[in-house]
Amino acid sequence: MRKKLLTNVIALAISFSTLLGVAGCGGGSNKGGKEPGAPLTVEELGEGFNANYLPDASAIKQRTGRIDVCLDFEGTQEGWKALEKEYERLHGGGVDVRIDTTYSGSQYSETLNYELKNKDTQWDIVEGNLGYNSTKIYCIDMRNAINSYNPYCGKDVLWSETLLPAAYKTKEADTSGESYILNTEVMQTCWFINDVAFQAAVEEGYLNAEGRAKYPVTWDDLMLLCEKMEDAGYSNPLGITLCDASIESLQFTWLLRVYGDYYYRQFYKYIMAGDAYDPEAGVWDKYDPMEPVVETSLGYTPMHAKTLYIMFGEELANEKPLAGECGYVGMGSEVYRDFVTQLAKMKGHLMRNVEATEFNMLRDQFETQSDGKSSPQIMLDYQGFGINYEKATTDKFDVGYFDYPQMLSGKYEKGDKAGEDIVDPTTITRDIGGNGGFLSVINHIGDSAQNELNKDFVKFVMSPYGQTIYYKGLAAAGRVPKGLSSVKNELVVIPEEWKTFFEESGETITFSGDVDANPFLNWGVRYGNGYTNTQDVICEYWRNLLMTGLSSSQSLTVSAFAAKWGEAVEKDMELICADNKWPKDFWKDPNYNM
Numbered sequence: 001m002r003k004k005l006l007t008n009v010i011a012l013a014i015s016f017s018t019l020l021g022v023a024g025c026g027g028g029s030n031k032g033g034k035e036p037g038a039p040l041t042v043e044e045l046g047e048g049f050n051a052n053y054l055p056d057a058s059a060i061k062q063r064t065g066r067i068d069v070c071l072d073f074e075g076t077q078e079g080w081k082a083l084e085k086e087y088e089r090l091h092g093g094g095v096d097v098r099i100d101t102t103y104s105g106s107q108y109s110e111t112l113n114y115e116l117k118n119k120d121t122q123w124d125i126v127e128g129n130l131g132y133n134s135t136k137i138y139c140i141d142m143r144n145a146i147n148s149y150n151p152y153c154g155k156d157v158l159w160s161e162t163l164l165p166a167a168y169k170t171k172e173a174d175t176s177g178e179s180y181i182l183n184t185e186v187m188q189t190c191w192f193i194n195d196v197a198f199q200a201a202v203e204e205g206y207l208n209a210e211g212r213a214k215y216p217v218t219w220d221d222l223m224l225l226c227e228k229m230e231d232a233g234y235s236n237p238l239g240i241t242l243c244d245a246s247i248e249s250l251q252f253t254w255l256l257r258v259y260g261d262y263y264y265r266q267f268y269k270y271i272m273a274g275d276a277y278d279p280e281a282g283v284w285d286k287y288d289p290m291e292p293v294v295e296t297s298l299g300y301t302p303m304h305a306k307t308l309y310i311m312f313g314e315e316l317a318n319e320k321p322l323a324g325e326c327g328y329v330g331m332g333s334e335v336y337r338d339f340v341t342q343l344a345k346m347k348g349h350l351m352r353n354v355e356a357t358e359f360n361m362l363r364d365q366f367e368t369q370s371d372g373k374s375s376p377q378i379m380l381d382y383q384g385f386g387i388n389y390e391k392a393t394t395d396k397f398d399v400g401y402f403d404y405p406q407m408l409s410g411k412y413e414k415g416d417k418a419g420e421d422i423v424d425p426t427t428i429t430r431d432i433g434g435n436g437g438f439l440s441v442i443n444h445i446g447d448s449a450q451n452e453l454n455k456d457f458v459k460f461v462m463s464p465y466g467q468t469i470y471y472k473g474l475a476a477a478g479r480v481p482k483g484l485s486s487v488k489n490e491l492v493v494i495p496e497e498w499k500t501f502f503e504e505s506g507e508t509i510t511f512s513g514d515v516d517a518n519p520f521l522n523w524g525v526r527y528g529n530g531y532t533n534t535q536d537v538i539c540e541y542w543r544n545l546l547m548t549g550l551s552s553s554q555s556l557t558v559s560a561f562a563a564k565w566g567e568a569v570e571k572d573m574e575l576i577c578a579d580n581k582w583p584k585d586f587w588k589d590p591n592y593n594m
Contacts, residue, residue, distance in 0.1 A: 331569060
């Protein structure tokens with residue numbers, strides 16, 4: 001109720017100041033109760049803005065109150081400050097938008113998950129994809145707003161008509177149409193490399209799997225490149241941070257999603273309806289993972305029970321394989337251990353202070369080469385940050401970029417498949433790009449006025465007008481987006497430099513989207529379906545596997561990692577069974593109707 005009280009106070013203040021002719025100011029917001037500001041003109045917005053999508057001032061309900069935008073901005077705060085200023089102007093100073101830049105990295109994630117559960121939270125607009133599966137519980141479903149008229153998009157224009165589907169559809173197919181997270185950008189990620197260090201590695205004899213002095217095409221190429229850079233004097237060249245935020249939701253998680261998908265995509269066909277499985281694309285468009293029953297050659301069977309059957313039932317699944325073919329593939333299997341073995345090859349190549357280096361710090365070290373030859377020389381990042389990396393060229397730094405290298409698996413050592421490749425080497429590798437998940441609106445129970453204000457602000461932000469304002473603010477500050485807007489790009493004025501970069505880099509950075517919408521990643525590869533046991537140990541276990549200089553009691557081998565992680569995931573499985581009132585061992589029957 002804090003916001004409702006504040007709204008009334010501001011409204012009274014506006015009334016008095018209007019009568020007295022007093023203009024107030026402070027905090028970047030005009031509290032003087034001025035007349036609502038007219039939308040900017042096409043000329044002010046920039047060449048190419050379609051006048052049909054200018055805000056309809058007559059339909060914008062004038063609002064008062066305060067909105068707290070609390071995000072991990074990753075350098076985009078100047079764009080958000082431009083949005084703050086313009087929204088306040090359009091509402092005559094009656095709204096106070098607060099852009100809170102206090103938290104970043106793992107600190108943001110931890111604080112967010114506290115604030116989501118805090119009924120008295122002042123946070124309003126948050127980064128929903130970091131909400132540990134709590135977004136649907138504590139945030140607002142925006143689907144009705146998306147399918148309604150949005151005055152910030154023009155006169156009688158449906159909001160959905162101005163958005164790409166990626167803006168409101170998650171990767172997990174969801175026939176309900178729920179939209180608890182709005183994706184502001186269509187993103188791709190890629191590997192960036194300092195070409196100066198790359199050339200030094202070539203002089204040391206580096207060649208990729210094709211026998212060429214070119215960027216890596218396989219995971220082992222990448223590891224060899226690190227070795228050759230080290231031979232050339234570049235210590236610990238691989239820029240993958242193991243800070244909490246990276247392991248839980250950012251850079252390191254991208255590796256788990258991309259290569260976890262690569263290893264486990266081959267098993268989709270055993271848990272999904274036949275026509276939903278596309279072995280090349282691996283997409284889930286024809287399948288709703290929330291639906292408990294799917295049709296297969298075994299009859300109608302629940303997808304989750306089948307998934308858990310082959311992820312947890314080692315003896316049972318090997319004795320009675322799914323569809324007569326698919327046995328145990330969980331944390332004690334050759335499949336999972338080989339996957340972890342591949343990632344463990346990074347050990348020894350990671351930078352110093354890997355556990356304490358936040359993503360923004362890593363970017364700065366890479367771009368400025370601030371630690372000389374001890375700086376990261378190869379790193380994963382969003383495609384858009386390449387715009388700034390290209391500007392940072394010096395005699396010690398010149399950026400290049402390449403797609404995720406293919407991870408060629410080992411061979412099965414035992415059983416009927418002994419000697420066969422664990423992953424078919426013709427399997428393609430894909431990026432995590434697409435709608436990554438971003439804006440959510442916290443649901444303030446009992447305060448509908450605050451909720452409506454917050455939704456209105458998001459409608460403004462995610463309009464052609466709002467995104468053009470956002471880009472103008474970023475460009476003026478020399479900042480860049482992670483990817484281009486999920487508002488239809490032809491409706492947004494995009495700086496020409498950005499357009500050119502995304503078009504040119506798009507010829508090299510070709511992988512995109514939809515690698516992680518599968519239950520194998522949710523039940524072992526990344527976490528235990530979002531429950532606490534895996535959340536509590538995920539950072540510790542990966543660091544103990546990958547970091548050097550640890551004591552013998554801390555350091556984990558691949559087998560020890562797989563065993564300990566498997567125990568944590570099984571404990572989480574027990575929790576979800578209890579919460580859903582399922583029998584503890586229901587998964588032993590792959591036909592169990594959940």
